[in-house]
Amino acid sequence: MLLADRYAELRETTRVRERALFPPQRTPTELELQARWFAGDFGKHFVTTAADKIDIVQFGTWNREAGPDFRDAAIRVNGGEPIRGCIELDVIDRSWETHGHATNPAFEETVLHVFVEKSDREFFTRTRSNRNVPQVCIDPTILSDAFSANISLARPGRCQSPLKDLPEERVHSVLDAAAQFRLQQKATRISRKIDDHGRDEALFQEVAAALGYKKNKLPFTLIAQRLSLKLVREKADDSEAMLFGVAGFLEAPDLGVFKRSTREYVRKLWDRWWPHRDEAQRLILPAKIWRLSGTRPLNHPQRRVAALSMLAREWPAFRRVLGKRSSFAANDFFSGLDHPFWKFHYTLTAKASPKAMALIGKSRVADILANVLFPFWLAEDADLWPEYAKLPAQLSNRRLETAATRLFGGDPRRRAFTKTVAHQQGLLQIYQDFCMRDNSDCAQCPFPEQMRKWT
Ligand code: SF4
Structure with a gap:
């Protein structure tokens, strides 16, 4: 997917800028954090608060009984042999103490304590037998906002001008590039999940x-x-x-x-x-x-x-x-x-x-195809881009309309640019990579200049 590589380069131009001064503040709930931990969204390689390297060998299963959140997990410490046991995830490190885990025998098998907030005073996670449990502090700001998507509608951005002067095929090519990039990213994520969970x-x-x-x-x-x-x-x-x-x-x-x-x-x-x-x-x-x-x-x-x-x-x-590997067969099945x-x-x-x-209605099937099956097929090395590119879009949503307003404003070709799933996905990717990272009311966004150069 050469276009995806070109888009990746274009996207890199945003990296030199600083992060938004006031990124949206949203503290995920403990359940959300746990779900995303288990999904592998935080990755599987960490460094503990004591500077030891931790590799997650197995995320385990959600615990149904008393005790830590995940059981039958396995970790490696500094590349050693896998250590089996349980993993506990809390929002705050001291919850281990305040929730009584330190004296609860059900937590004796804990091999890793994961949390988001570290308290001011030094805190060690210890089991009832006084065993020290490695601690990992995770950072939810690295997560994409996959579980929440409430973005307000916006006004047209600075890129509207170069985009409206671009011939239709060039706009399609930009959207294709971003869509291919997004599809690859989803395939990578699914591939990681397959490694973790089968x-x-x-x-x-x-x-x-x-x-x-x-x-x-x-x-x-x-x-x-x-x-x-x-x-x-x-x-x-x-x-x-x-x-x-x-x-x-x-x-x-x-x-x-x-x-x-x-x-x-x-x-x-x-x-x-x-x-x-x-x-x-x-x-x-x-x-x-x-x-x-x-x-x-x-x-x-x-x-x-x-x-x-x-x-x-x-x-x-x-x-x-x-x-x-056919969208028609999948459609018939669902x-x-x-x-x-x-x-x-x-x-x-x-x-x-x-x-x-x-x-399951048509729009849901289209969504499953675009976000699950095609990325899954790509993860298995089947490049079905021509078929993916033809998938018709079923619905729009608030985020898409926002992105279309920002990039295309009143361009009469706007509808034509969002008629396929691929182009909708490409638009969302551009919105995420440029608009969501912009903190200058478009002034310092590199996308308009990059568009003028896009051939
Ligand atoms: S931030 Fe960039 S991509 Fe988004 S509307 Fe402004 S100029 Fe366009």
Whole structure:
């Protein structure tokens, strides 16, 4: 992908400038930090507060019992033999003490303590037997803002002028270059996740996150991390109930709150969830994690959890589709996912709809293709750029409209520049690399000058 390399060079021109003086301040929640740690977003090589090198050999699994957040993990200290044990992640280092972990035998197996904030006074992480646990301080400002995306609409930027004078093919070429770069970055990220979690688990987590787009990416990621594909496939008969249970959707104590048409379905879910509930108690998501306002009923998370459950059930067929490396085959697969209850229901408490609805709509499938499957195929060395470049865009969103306003303003070709998934992705990449890093109201942004030179 030569264009991607050219874009990478262009992007480097932004690096000489300082970071924004007032970057958006957002402290991720502990759950978000944990999800992103487990996803490998912070990387796997660290230096402890005592200057030892730590390599994460295995991120482990989310712990369902009392004790640290992740168990069955493995780390290397200064390149030594892998050490197996648990990993605890806190926002503040001293939480180890204030939460009573230092005296709790369940934390004895901890091999790594990860935190974001270091207290003023020196603090050592020690277990009940007085063993010193290596500490790693992570920096959430290195994260892209994948779990949040609320950017206000903007006015046209300085680059509007050179872009409007560029012939259409040249603008396409810039967008293609940025899109290829973005696709490669996604492929690299997925490839890393495959190294960390294996091919199937990595894909399961990625598709789950895409099903949560955009407001519920975090809870969907947590569900797929906490109930691995392996576990869900092993408990095939109970898997749908377990997914709904861990999502926190089966907490209502009274069947009376459900419509008659729903009661039988919910009762079946409860009956299958109840035997697992005590054991999985720690994994149940808090209700407040779900963002429901502004979500269209068709996209309600409960429908999407049902879709995730059907995907797990049909996993062997999904693997065959992956092997075909065709957007048409993938489209057919996702559009064909069906569910007797969710075909006619928006939520567990809503009235049944007289008309059948697709479990996963067209725009979601397009998003899964663009953000999961094509990057995954590229990670497996299949360069399907010509097919990717043809994918039609289904929807716009607030961030895209902001980017289009900044770069193209009132250019009559604006719509034509955002008609494909690839061009939308390219636009988002430019917005992220230039607009989001600009702190000069466009004055010092190198993009307009670079555009004049783009051939
Ligand atoms: S910051 Fe740069 S890329 Fe963004 S609108 Fe201004 S000139 Fe264009």
